[in-house]
Amino acid sequence: MVTLIETYIENRERVQPDDTNNYDTAHGGNVAKWMDEVGAMSAMRLAGHPCVTASIDRLDFDRPIPRGDTCVIESYAYETGRTSIRVRLRAFRETPETGERELTTEATFVFVALDEDRRPTPVPDLTVETERGESLRSAALAADPDE
Template identity: 75%
Template sequence: MPTVTDTYIENRVRVQPNDTNNYASAHGGNVVKWMDEVGAMSAMRLAGETCVTARIDGLDFERPIPQGDTCVIESYAYAAGRTSVRVRLRAFREEPRTGEREQTTTSQFVFVAVDEDMHPTTIPSLDVETERDRRLRDEALDAEA
């Protein structure tokens, strides 16, 4: 059975001029797209199947990501249903020369595993084995509350 840590993915995107809004910071729609793509990868690591976005539970933009900075997306599955996977997502702005990082965006997405005909399909349970698994899961559950 996959563990929470098995589903952990961190991805980076350098914010280029084409990614920005009128204020020279990452366009919110691009940040959501990047989060959705990485979140689906975490869900697929658990499900072993293609996963599609079913719901976004809240999306908090706390601060901008300036052009030239790196957008870091952190994603992991923290709960699973019969066909669905709940994924915690956080975005950070990272200064590429120093690695200085600040959280910018938080959300929880729900993905559904689908078969070749795009019908929901069952997935394995999500195991919590290590202290890191417990900490990540508990952080995500606390963020839901």
């Protein structure tokens, strides 16, 4: 069995001029793409198979990420179905010089694991073995619009 903590991934993208909109902040489509890619990695760690995006239950943009800042994506699986994996994603703007962070974007993505024939395949159960894992799972469930 895979633990929640084993699916935890944190990734960074520096917001470059080509990543921005006409307000000189990260384009929402780029932030969504970065979140989708990191979320898929969390899902694949749990499934042990390639995973594809099935749905985005919610994607809330609360604050912009200015050009030159770093977009930090936090991702982890917190619940499974037969072939699906729910992943919580949060994006932060981070000042490169100081490491100061501010939450900018939150989302819940659902991924489906695929077998060699690209058909949905069962995923293992997710276990929560640490206090930190339980805290992360509780936060994800509290933010989940379907719970």
